[in-house]
Amino acid sequence: MVKELTCIICPRGCRLTIDENNNVTGNTCPRGKDYAISEMTNPVRTITSSVRVINREDTLVSVKTSGPIPKGKIMEVMAEINKIAVKAPIKIGNIAKKDILGLGVDIIITKNID
Numbered sequence: 135m136v137k138e139l140t141c142i143i144c145p146r147g148c149r150l151t152i153d154e155n156n157n158v159t160g161n162t163c164p165r166g167k168d169y170a171i172s173e174m175t176n177p178v179r180t181i182t183s184s185v186r187v188i189n190r191e192d193t194l195v196s197v198k199t200s201g202p203i204p205k206g207k208i209m210e211v212m213a214e215i216n217k218i219a220v221k222a223p224i225k226i227g228n229i230a231k232k233d234i235l236g237l238g239v240d241i242i243i244t245k246n247i248d
């Protein structure tokens with residue numbers, strides 16, 4: 135069975151096909167092949183979101199996962215991120231939550247709040 139997908143590694147967005155033997159077509163560069171194979175075996179995503187700053191009224195700070203997580207865990211991770219609240223001052227690179235859901239990935243602050 136051939137599966138079609140769009141490569142999301144760069145803005146070019148190549149249309150890829152991959153068959154059951156991991157033969158990939160449509161990729162302009164090797165990263166597209168790696169992406170297609172990863173999507174078939176263990177699809178992952180890096181998540182960006184924001185969390186509450188408890189000592190600043192109506193303030194959110196942006197966060198992201200320190201690495202990709204399995205696609206099937208996105209909803210659970212988002213639910214955990216929604217429970218996080220941090221206290222200012224806080225800096226880019228600070229960890230808002232370590233090892234979220236035991237996935238070996240941290241939630242990292244991506245904005246400075248004085």
Ligand code: SF4
Binds near residue numbers: 141148163
């Ligand atoms: S295959 Fe290569 S060029 Fe095409 S979207 Fe993916 S990363 Fe970009």
